[in-house]
Amino acid sequence: xxxxxxxxxxxxxxxxxxxxxxxxxxxxxxxxxxxxxxxxxxxxxxxxxxxxxxxxxxxxxxxxxxxxxxxxxxxxxxxxxxxxxxxxxxxxxxxxxxxxxxxxxxxxxxxxxxxxxxxxxxxxxxxxxxxxxxxxxxxxxxxxxxxxxxxxxxxxxxxxxxxxxxxxxxxxxxxxxxxxxxxxxxxxxxxxxxxxxxxxxxxxxxxxxxxxxxxxxxxxxxxxxxxxxxxxxxxxxxxxxxxxxxxxxxxxxxxxxxxxxxxxxxxxxxxxxxxxxxxxxxxxxxxxxxxxxxxxxxxxxxxxxxxxxxxxxxxxxxxxxxxxxxxxxxxxxxxxxxxxxxxxxxxxxxxxxxxxxxxxxxxxxxxxxxxxxxxxxxxxxxxxxxxxxxxxxxxxxxxxxxxxxxxxxxxxxxxxxxxxxxxxxxxxxxxxxxxxxxxxxxxxxxxxxxxxxxxxxxxxxxxxxxxxxxxxxxxxxxxx
Amino acid sequence: xxxxxxxxxxxxxxxxxxxxxxxxxxxxxxxxxxxxxxxxxxxxxxxxxxxxxxxxxxxxxxxxxxxxxxxxxxxxxxxxxxxxxxxxxxxxxxxxxxxxxxxxxxxxxxxxxxxxxxxxxxxxxxxxxxxxxxxxxxxxxxxxxxxxxxxxxxxxxxxxxxxxxxxxxxxxxxxxxxxxxxxxxxxxxxxxxxxxxxxxxxxxxxxxxxxxxxxxxxxxxxxxxxxxxxxxxxxxxxxxxxxxxxxxxxxxxxxxxxxxxxxxxxxxxxxxxxxxxxxxxxxxxxxxxxxxxxxxxxxxxxxxxxxxxxxxxxxxxxxxxxxxxxxxxxxxxxxxxxxxxxxxxxxxxxxxxxxxxxxxxxxxxxxxxxxxxxxxxxxxxxxxxxxxxxxxxxxxxxxxxxxxxxxxxxxxxxxxxxxxxxxxxxxxxxxxxxxxxxxxxxxxxxxxxx
Numbered sequence: 001x002x003x004x005x006x007x008x009x010x011x012x013x014x015x016x017x018x019x020x021x022x023x024x025x026x027x028x029x030x031x032x033x034x035x036x037x038x039x040x041x042x043x044x045x046x047x048x049x050x051x052x053x054x055x056x057x058x059x060x061x062x063x064x065x066x067x068x069x070x071x072x073x074x075x076x077x078x079x080x081x082x083x084x085x086x087x088x089x090x091x092x093x094x095x096x097x098x099x100x101x102x103x104x105x106x107x108x109x110x111x112x113x114x115x116x117x118x119x120x121x122x123x124x125x126x127x128x129x130x131x132x133x134x135x136x137x138x139x140x141x142x143x144x145x146x147x148x149x150x151x152x153x154x155x156x157x158x159x160x161x162x163x164x165x166x167x168x169x170x171x172x173x174x175x176x177x178x179x180x181x182x183x184x185x186x187x188x189x190x191x192x193x194x195x196x197x198x199x200x201x202x203x204x205x206x207x208x209x210x211x212x213x214x215x216x217x218x219x220x221x222x223x224x225x226x227x228x229x230x231x232x233x234x235x236x237x238x239x240x241x242x243x244x245x246x247x248x249x250x251x252x253x254x255x256x257x258x259x260x261x262x263x264x265x266x267x268x269x270x271x272x273x274x275x276x277x278x279x280x281x282x283x284x285x286x287x288x289x290x291x292x293x294x295x296x297x298x299x300x301x302x303x304x305x306x307x308x309x310x311x312x313x314x315x316x317x318x319x320x321x322x323x324x325x326x327x328x329x330x331x332x333x334x335x336x337x338x339x340x341x342x343x344x345x346x347x348x349x350x351x352x353x354x355x356x357x358x359x360x361x362x363x364x365x366x367x368x369x370x371x372x373x374x375x376x377x378x379x380x381x382x383x384x385x386x387x388x389x390x391x392x393x394x395x396x397x398x399x400x401x402x403x404x405x406x407x408x409x410x411x412x413x414x415x416x417x418x419x420x421x422x423x424x425x426x427x428x429x430x431x432x433x434x435x436x437x438x439x440x441x442x443x444x445x446x447x448x449x450x451x452x453x454x455x456x457x458x459x460x461x462x463x464x465x466x467x468x469x470x471x472x473x474x475x476x477x478x479x480x
Numbered sequence: 481x482x483x484x485x486x487x488x489x490x491x492x493x494x495x496x497x498x499x500x501x502x503x504x505x506x507x508x509x510x511x512x513x514x515x516x517x518x519x520x521x522x523x524x525x526x527x528x529x530x531x532x533x534x535x536x537x538x539x540x541x542x543x544x545x546x547x548x549x550x551x552x553x554x555x556x557x558x559x560x561x562x563x564x565x566x567x568x569x570x571x572x573x574x575x576x577x578x579x580x581x582x583x584x585x586x587x588x589x590x591x592x593x594x595x596x597x598x599x600x601x602x603x604x605x606x607x608x609x610x611x612x613x614x615x616x617x618x619x620x621x622x623x624x625x626x627x628x629x630x631x632x633x634x635x636x637x638x639x640x641x642x643x644x645x646x647x648x649x650x651x652x653x654x655x656x657x658x659x660x661x662x663x664x665x666x667x668x669x670x671x672x673x674x675x676x677x678x679x680x681x682x683x684x685x686x687x688x689x690x691x692x693x694x695x696x697x698x699x700x701x702x703x704x705x706x707x708x709x710x711x712x713x714x715x716x717x718x719x720x721x722x723x724x725x726x727x728x729x730x731x732x733x734x735x736x737x738x739x740x741x742x743x744x745x746x747x748x749x750x751x752x753x754x755x756x757x758x759x760x761x762x763x764x765x766x767x768x769x770x771x772x773x774x775x776x777x778x779x780x781x782x783x784x785x786x787x788x789x790x791x792x793x794x795x796x797x798x799x800x801x802x803x804x805x806x807x808x809x810x811x812x813x814x815x816x817x818x819x820x821x822x823x824x825x826x827x828x829x830x831x832x833x834x835x836x837x838x839x840x841x842x843x844x845x846x847x848x849x850x851x852x853x854x855x856x857x858x859x860x861x862x863x864x865x866x867x868x869x870x871x872x873x874x875x876x877x878x879x880x881x882x883x884x885x886x887x888x889x890x891x892x893x894x895x896x897x898x899x900x901x902x903x904x905x906x907x908x909x910x911x912x913x914x915x916x917x918x919x920x921x922x923x924x925x926x927x928x929x930x
Binding site: 003005006007008009014015016019020022023024025026027029030034035036038039040041042043044045050053054055056057058059060061062063064065066069073074076077078079080082084085086089090091092093094095096097098099103104105106107109110111115120121132133134135136138139142146147150159165167168169171172173174175176178180181193197210218219221223224228247249250251252254255266267270272273274275277278279294315316317318319320321322323324325326327328329332333335336337338339340341342343344345346348349351352355356359360372376396397400405406408425426427428429455457460461462463464465466467469470471474475476477 | 482484485486487491492494495496498499501504505507508509510511512514515516517521522523524525526528529532533535536537538539540541543544546547548550552555556558560562565566568569570572573574575576578579580581582583584585586589590591592593594595596597599600601603605606607609610612613614615616641644645646647650653654655656657661662668690691697698723724725726727728731740747748749750751752753754755765771772773774775776777778779780781782784786788789790791793794795796797798799801803804805807808809810811812814818820821822823824825826827828829830834836837838840841855859860861863868882887890892895898908911914915918
């Protein structure tokens with residue numbers, strides 16, 4: 001049973017907060033022609049009502065702090081508590097984005113050092129922390145690619161190639177920049193079909209967007225050849241950083257020939273995802289593309305850190321101020337804590353955990369491609385669907401009753417009835433054993449009592465929800 | 481080993497054996513040898529939590545804090561203690577996007593309530609779950625307008641938009657076939673009668689802002705009608721707090737409402753995170769970008785909430801999605817909702833009115849000082865332009881204010897890059913400022929301008 005809405009708790013005249021009384025005289029009001037006529041209908045509730053409301057809503061939510069969250073491609077690792085303390089320091093929260101440079105030297109140093117560290121981690125020349133989320137980073141990265149080709153007089157490059165297994169944001173971001181999308185097939189191994197790619201590359205191609213390891217959790221082993229082919233035809237190579245966790249400190253996109261990289265700090269760099277943001281999607285580029293980065297940049301001079309506004313080729317401003325400062329501040333704290341040794345250990349244990357789970361599950365579930373993975377892997381429940389009518393969605397819902405967050409379902413699109421697991425390095429072997437056991441149990445249950453899976457979940461605050469009804473008869477705000 | 485990685489040596493051995501490999505390195509065999517780093521990353525080794533905290537505390541201390549009259553998109557307002565406490569609840573902080581509705585009912589309900597509040601404030605029918613910020617929101621509004629009029633390729637923007645909004649739109653249009661045309665201001669505001677000459681068959685719509693870049697409240701009487709007659713749409717960007725005093729976007733007849741909820745419970749934080757809002761009329765519901773939460777029923781007939789209208793989104797529609805946005809500013813939206821819940825309509829009105837009264841009190845004190853003038857023609861809310869005789873007097877004034885412990889305002893010239901703005905300071909006054917602060921501001925300025 002869902003809890004009451006705030007508006008249903010409302011009682012006329014009740015107050016939840018008291019502001020200091022005004023100590024200045026009232027001014028004549030705004031002219032009538034611009035004055036609001038009908039007051040907004042908002043809840044009138046006491047402070048305790050509000051606190052209890054949200055505390056109870058929190059009881060009916062689930063985060064990494066509550067249990068394992070092996071949501072593939074989302075890197076739901078532990079978010080260190082230290083970061084919250086750092087991001088609550090008044091010297092960071094109580095500064096205005098338009099203060100003079102001299103008065104925000106600490107903040108500018110955070111920007112400079114974080115950009116530098118991320119450049120080193122990815123093997124790129126420099127970057128920008130302005131993009132406010134991963135998809136925003138993609139948009140900015142492709143805008144840079146567009147500006148680069150335009151500057152070279154190659155506006156004719158109107159296509160962006162994405163693998164069929166790509167994240168949906170890749171084609172959406174490319175399309176937003178006016179590109180048409182061409183898909184490249186995946187071969188039997190689950191990797192980019194290089195022969196097919198050769199047939200697609202010509203002077204109409206602006207870039208190819210790759211995730212490496214890809215969304216099947218497999219490393220694109222022919223990345224060297226792909227990079228040569230792409231560069232030979234004058235196009236650029238774009239790295240979607242969603243899966244960087246797999247190679248932190250082990251290998252770098254820059255060394256593989258990528259020209260533009262975007263990262264998701266709310267994945268790889270342990271900043272909390274907040275139930276859907278705020279994230280942070282820095283973009284990093286090669287020396288050649290540096291002049292196209294968004295403005296302003298931060299530079300280090302003899303007299304301190306300075307904004308750098310001038311850049312003739314810059315694509316310009318991409319967000320209001322300087323990105324989600326408190327988010328990349330947390331990522332900076334994470335980089336300092338982990339250091340070069342710790343970041344490498346992250347990749348090693350992320351890959352160890354994924355392979356451990358895959359090895360244990362491959363006897364019970366179909367592995368559509370290779371039996372060894374990087375930081376994540378994909379299973380197909382096509383057999384279960386055909387034989388017992390149990391879908392990937394049913395498995396996901398049933399897993400909720402074990403207090404694990406389900407994996408990503410129905411992605412990548414090239415695997416039918418897909419379940420995509422990314423355990424991350426912060427889960428212990430005991431936790432992994434628990435998830436494995438739950439999945440094996442569910443596999444058995446699917447064969448003997450499939451109806452039970454279709455009814456799941458049974459232990460959450462609501463039973464299975466009618467999504468079709470929600471879309472067909474939309475109720476998107478509280479009713480009168 | 482790092483405390484965030486729980487593996488013991490024995491764990492690792494057992495796991496490697498289960499996988500059937502001899503070492504961690506063997507797991508990285510798919511990466512061609514030449515790409516494997518031979519050396520460690522050129523970063524220092526990791527350090528203990530306490531050392532990181534001390535280091536960042538020092539950096540925080542390098543940032544100066546003063547009594548702030550800075551605004552132009554980010555404001556120093558009172559944040560009730562309970563807001564921060566609610567925004568820190570781990571179930572919200574450490575969750576991903578609520579794809580699994582049954583185990584995310586709390587988060588989904590919180591977003592549903594946020595959407596409801598945005599609809600109430602703006603007077604619109606449908607809000608999404610949030611956008612990145614109020615600036616990028618303008619690009620999403622422009623996309624909706626373009627997709628609503630066939631063969632349109634032009635977005636009109638008022639010259640009185642925040643200069644950064646204009647810049648963000650310019651970047652957005654770069655390399656595409658979209659044209660941005662600027663409707664000239666008159667007397668620091670957009671005059672409705674000036675819009676008509678700009679309307680032609682390729683125009684999708686107009687974006688305006690009130691309070692505008694100068695803090696002036698604009699009058700849009702008959703604007704929506706004029707645009708609709710010409711098959712164009714209207715987007716109005718507003719500080720959501722101002723909406724309890726001035727006409728809402730819905731009351732002006734706008735098609736799309738945008739803005740930034742930073743003034744509603746979010747700290748300055750050097751400009752981010754803030755939280756963009758967007759709300760539309762019902763007939764644009766299926767064009768709205770990003771996440772939307774809807775109410776539905778479970779199989780037992782109980783109320784519940786889910787992410788809905790997903791056929792608009794990148795993971796379904798890919799290149800045909802209405803926008804590429806996925807992660808938005810969910811936690812910031814939840815924070816805003818908690819703020820609105822705590823203070824209520826009465827509280828919002830109190831904050832907006834105190835800001836108004838205090839801004840007008842300060843303006844009154846400054847009026848008549850030698851060397852400065854004020855905008856006298858148009859009404860303003862909590863922010864107003866102070867026009868100095870020269871850029872040099874402006875600098876002298878800011879220096880004196882700074883020495884008195886005050887950030888005096890935002891130099892408009894620096895933000896707009898325009899020579900004619902070089903002597904203009906935009907002064908923002910929030911409810912947090914006391915009469916003492918305001919008197920200190922005026923006396924300091926009086927001294928400095930002597």
